[in-house]
Amino acid sequence: xxxxxxxxxxxxxxxxxxxxxxxxxxxxxxxxxxxxxxxxxxxxxxxxxxxxxxxxxxxxxxxxxxxxxxxxxxxxxxxxxxxxxxxxxxxxxxxxxxxxxxxxxxxxxxxxxxxxxxxxxxxxxxxxxxxxxxxxxxxxxxxxxxxxxxxxxxxxxxxxxxxxxxxxxxxxxxxxxxxxxxxx
Numbered sequence: 001x002x003x004x005x006x007x008x009x010x011x012x013x014x015x016x017x018x019x020x021x022x023x024x025x026x027x028x029x030x031x032x033x034x035x036x037x038x039x040x041x042x043x044x045x046x047x048x049x050x051x052x053x054x055x056x057x058x059x060x061x062x063x064x065x066x067x068x069x070x071x072x073x074x075x076x077x078x079x080x081x082x083x084x085x086x087x088x089x090x091x092x093x094x095x096x097x098x099x100x101x102x103x104x105x106x107x108x109x110x111x112x113x114x115x116x117x118x119x120x121x122x123x124x125x126x127x128x129x130x131x132x133x134x135x136x137x138x139x140x141x142x143x144x145x146x147x148x149x150x151x152x153x154x155x156x157x158x159x160x161x162x163x164x165x166x167x168x169x170x171x172x173x174x175x176x177x178x179x180x181x182x183x184x
Contacts, residue, residue, distance in 0.1 A: 024098035094161035
């Protein structure tokens with residue numbers, strides 16, 4: 001059997017993918033670099049060698065999740081540069097639930113001085129991108145983000161998305177208020 005070595009870029013991507021899984025499960029405080037290493041099938045010292053620290057690995061993971069959201073919006077805007085177009089595209093992230101959960105963990109960890117600036121920058125970049133792609137006002141983008149955060153939270157709780165749990169009455173009532181979300 002011939003083994004091929006991964007390039008540094010491929011190994012970096014492999015570790016970030018493993019970190020998405022680990023941080024989605026345990027958050028920043030509850031996840032160790034050893035857990036990430038085990039998921040990736042590498043040693044813990046290798047993770048540290050590549051990223052320097054758990055904090056840097058977490059930040060790379062949050063940036064990866066934020067970049068994925070932005071890429072989905074850019075792709076959507078190429079066909080429909082409206083808030084509705086971006087919103088429809090964002091729903092596809094419900095199938096990538098761990099990315100959304102990582103972003104939520106990032107927002108929750110933003111009080112940490114070593115994380116806060118980068119997490120706020122990620123959110124700010126998303127806000128700015130939506131304004132640029134759609135030409136929407138700050139108020140319209142605020143409402144778009146409020147709606148999107150609700151969808152993110154519902155997806156994280158498995159109320160929406162491909163692995164949704166059986167809805168309780170409050171869920172059905174809430175979903176009935178969302179445009180086109182009831183069919184998710």
